[in-house]
Amino acid sequence: MNDWDGPGERRVSLAEGAGGRAMRALIQEVFLQSGPPGPPGTLGADCMDDGAAIPVDGRWLIMTTDSHVVKPLFFPGGDIGRIAVSGTVNDLAMMGCTEPLGLTLGVVVEEGFSRELLERVQASIAETCREAGVAIVSGDTKVMGRGELDGLVLNTTGVGFAPRVVRDVGLAHGDLLLVTGTVGDHGLAVMAARGGLELGGELRSDVAPIGALVRRALDAGGEGLVAMKDPTRGGLASALHELAAKSGLGITLDERAVPVSTGARAASELLGIDPLHVANEGKAVMAVRPEAAERVLAALRSHPLGRDAAIIGRCTTEQPGRVIVDTGFGRRLLSEPEGEPMPRIC
Amino acid sequence: MNDWDGPGERRVSLAEGAGGRAMRALIQEVFLQSGPPGPPGTLGADCMDDGAAIPVDGRWLIMTTDSHVVKPLFFPGGDIGRIAVSGTVNDLAMMGCTEPLGLTLGVVVEEGFSRELLERVQASIAETCREAGVAIVSGDTKVMGRGELDGLVLNTTGVGFAPRVVRDVGLAHGDLLLVTGTVGDHGLAVMAARGGLELGGELRSDVAPIGALVRRALDAGGEGLVAMKDPTRGGLASALHELAAKSGLGITLDERAVPVSTGARAASELLGIDPLHVANEGKAVMAVRPEAAERVLAALRSHPLGRDAAIIGRCTTEQPGRVIVDTGFGRRLLSEPEGEPMPRIC
Numbered sequence: 001m002n003d004w005d006g007p008g009e010r011r012v013s014l015a016e017g018a019g020g021r022a023m024r025a026l027i028q029e030v031f032l033q034s035g036p037p038g039p040p041g042t043l044g045a046d047c048m049d050d051g052a053a054i055p056v057d058g059r060w061l062i063m064t065t066d067s068h069v070v071k072p073l074f075f076p077g078g079d080i081g082r083i084a085v086s087g088t089v090n091d092l093a094m095m096g097c098t099e100p101l102g103l104t105l106g107v108v109v110e111e112g113f114s115r116e117l118l119e120r121v122q123a124s125i126a127e128t129c130r131e132a133g134v135a136i137v138s139g140d141t142k143v144m145g146r147g148e149l150d151g152l153v154l155n156t157t158g159v160g161f162a163p164r165v166v167r168d169v170g171l172a173h174g175d176l177l178l179v180t181g182t183v184g185d186h187g188l189a190v191m192a193a194r195g196g197l198e199l200g201g202e203l204r205s206d207v208a209p210i211g212a213l214v215r216r217a218l219d220a221g222g223e224g225l226v227a228m229k230d231p232t233r234g235g236l237a238s239a240l241h242e243l244a245a246k247s248g249l250g251i252t253l254d255e256r257a258v259p260v261s262t263g264a265r266a267a268s269e270l271l272g273i274d275p276l277h278v279a280n281e282g283k284a285v286m287a288v289r290p291e292a293a294e295r296v297l298a299a300l301r302s303h304p305l306g307r308d309a310a311i312i313g314r315c316t317t318e319q320p321g322r323v324i325v326d327t328g329f330g331r332r333l334l335s336e337p338e339g340e341p342m343p344r345i346c
Numbered sequence: 347m348n349d350w351d352g353p354g355e356r357r358v359s360l361a362e363g364a365g366g367r368a369m370r371a372l373i374q375e376v377f378l379q380s381g382p383p384g385p386p387g388t389l390g391a392d393c394m395d396d397g398a399a400i401p402v403d404g405r406w407l408i409m410t411t412d413s414h415v416v417k418p419l420f421f422p423g424g425d426i427g428r429i430a431v432s433g434t435v436n437d438l439a440m441m442g443c444t445e446p447l448g449l450t451l452g453v454v455v456e457e458g459f460s461r462e463l464l465e466r467v468q469a470s471i472a473e474t475c476r477e478a479g480v481a482i483v484s485g486d487t488k489v490m491g492r493g494e495l496d497g498l499v500l501n502t503t504g505v506g507f508a509p510r511v512v513r514d515v516g517l518a519h520g521d522l523l524l525v526t527g528t529v530g531d532h533g534l535a536v537m538a539a540r541g542g543l544e545l546g547g548e549l550r551s552d553v554a555p556i557g558a559l560v561r562r563a564l565d566a567g568g569e570g571l572v573a574m575k576d577p578t579r580g581g582l583a584s585a586l587h588e589l590a591a592k593s594g595l596g597i598t599l600d601e602r603a604v605p606v607s608t609g610a611r612a613a614s615e616l617l618g619i620d621p622l623h624v625a626n627e628g629k630a631v632m633a634v635r636p637e638a639a640e641r642v643l644a645a646l647r648s649h650p651l652g653r654d655a656a657i658i659g660r661c662t663t664e665q666p667g668r669v670i671v672d673t674g675f676g677r678r679l680l681s682e683p684e685g686e687p688m689p690r691i692c
Binding site: 011026034044052068069113116129136139143 | 398689
């Protein structure tokens, strides 16, 4: 018996945690209500970007948080610990952070959880931290009773400095859109693992910290790298819709240019789910001025995590807020998903 | 069926989340293993203080995190939202932070949770933020399926600057211990609410942001304010044991000097639980050099949240690591609790 049961009440739905339209509405209607503003000049929660940016002595302190509820805890290519570190490091990077200072780790675990599994998760956290060049500097541990929590929830929050903030607004007509690699691998790998789908080991989550890859693009693109977003929950489709809506522009996506791995392609056909609609955990979408595009692309491809980087679309003044897919045979409107097709994907 | 069930495994216990010895052991054995260090000079997770301190341009960036699982969500004197903001703001203050920059808020909520209750929690978060003079600058929302989570879990992480770090070490023989007000109110109020105990409205949680109170003490005490700790999970007993152990000193506690409210006294007698052993959410313990004690005490008492402040003990070289209670009739050893007597107190 929960202490919040009552008749006829409006209730939170799974879609409201799935990274798409429904979630944005919940955040706007509930969590952005009536709080005080941050320090003067702060780009805060109301910007609904990948993190906050607070002006400090001529640079920006970036701050971002994510909770992680993925199930199963271990899946091909990664685990909840690797996601917890990568997700936060990548959100810092998406805001232009080039100097991560530290992460905090909040652990909420169910009573009776295997100590050995917890140690495996911690080993993965430590390894991913080393890969990303960032430390867990502080933490918190809570234990909930049996039946009060399914397994393990992690929260990671990160801070770091950015010389300039890269936001998810400010796109202009003619800007090109790049993605740093194949899309859909993470969400489809988790769904396949949950469904017991056998795909011959070809499908693995892309979960990885991409701070170093992003720094390479920032160095190459300079001010010509206009905007960034990591296409996590809701996938590339959701990220492109947010970019388009926030700048009041349309986006034309060249479907044949979007990199999709063989494994993700197979899983997406088996499951009937478009790889554009599912989460990535080691990718970025970048909007760049046309003159900077080849430089940024070359810089991305010079990094192991960016070798499949591609130019996938263009911003236009047509159809503001919409994403048009050019299939090569014709054009269709890309639907804006409610969010991720399955819960607990990250 | 959980994916982590196996025979004969060592398992996480409720005590390991309760703020006492068992939790410290879990953190040391699991979470402090093998991660990389923070930036040079960082006081990180291995210090097991209330937060981390990272040196930045001649001052310290403080970073601290807490997850909140309290049940019931609303109780006399507060609610989960007020705890979430106060707990993190207070941990920042305990590290010497005088300039909080912002908080992040991670929300994990069960599918079907009442939207109206979520709005009430958010209103309390916003109000407590205004009281504390700090904003939620970024957030994250996840929804777990029915039966996968009991209600609501919040994570708040805070950052801010400190001109100097106040740690929980460095006590010396003769230092005096102060508490900023009555102890035990929070834990006992939650336990009473959960048990349906009627105490005539006299017992209320003390949950409050005490950054302004602490700044007053820092201004008055200067370097003479040696150490601070907030006696949350495990109560005053746990905080004093940590202070004693970390400095290799003993502490003599004058039991008659410890402020306990009438309501907490009544509940503690009814429940058979020592108010020294339960959580506070709006109090601090301070160690001060003898010559600074009266100044700090007067500064605390000049603030509405510190009017019951008292000198409650003294550091000695006798019995290192132990806390001796002087009852007025004799002396007894204060037991070091495993942690909070009940789970989900904060």
